[in-house]
Amino acid sequence: MHSLIHRYDAGNRFGSTFEGDPVRRDGGTLQHDWGRATLRFFIVRCLLAMALVAILVAGCAASPSKSSKAASGCVTFMEPVHAREPHDVVEWAQGKPVIGEGSLWTIRSAVRVPGVKYGNSWHLKFPWYTRPNGLLRVEGRRLDGPGTFHYDVNRAFDARGAFNTSTLDFSVPGCWQVTGQYRTSRLRFNLSVGR
Secondary structure (H helix, E strand, C coil): CCEEEEEECCCCCEEEEEECCCCCCCCCEECCCHHHHHHHHHHHHHHHHHHHHHHHHHHHHHCHHHCCECCCCCECCEECCCCCCCHHHHHHHCCCCEEEECCEEEEHHHHHCCCEEECCEEEEEEEEEECCCCCCEEEEEECCCCCCEEEEEEEEEECCEEEEEEEEEECCCEEEEEEEEECCEEEEEEEEECC
8 A cells, every 4th residue: 555655855745756665754754644634635625526516506596597497498488478367368368377478378388388299390389379269370490490381360269159179280390489460469478389
């Protein structure tokens, strides 16, 4: 077994060498107190490890909150979100949480559906409630790269009355911002498509 020792030289400096035998205090050689050196080494390693953990934790905490990213990496965003919905909107949604304002509404859970791959693109069937019933305009743009967006809107009817359905068509998976516009009301949200 080799141990690290320090030799005293004429310039009052210590140089490190390995030797096989224990060192005695004769012949200009000093014995080193390894208890303190080991303790210092241990403390320095612990401090470095804690600093690394702190950096990693800060990095993990910061990356999702580049805004509140979902596991997919797409920032959850809905605008506007209102606490009080009109009675006809509540009936249409059958008590499910909704987002919207004025003339344009949708069911909140619809923005969490990733879509279905269909051919070379991704499709999402999407519900809209317009007041009074009419066809809205929809725009989409990819936030994390290039892509194309298409949509269609159709009137639908059930026992509760008229509402709208649309097929949102995304050329590639990714993070997409969708904006619906009807009269003076606008509804905007991000969708994580295909993830």
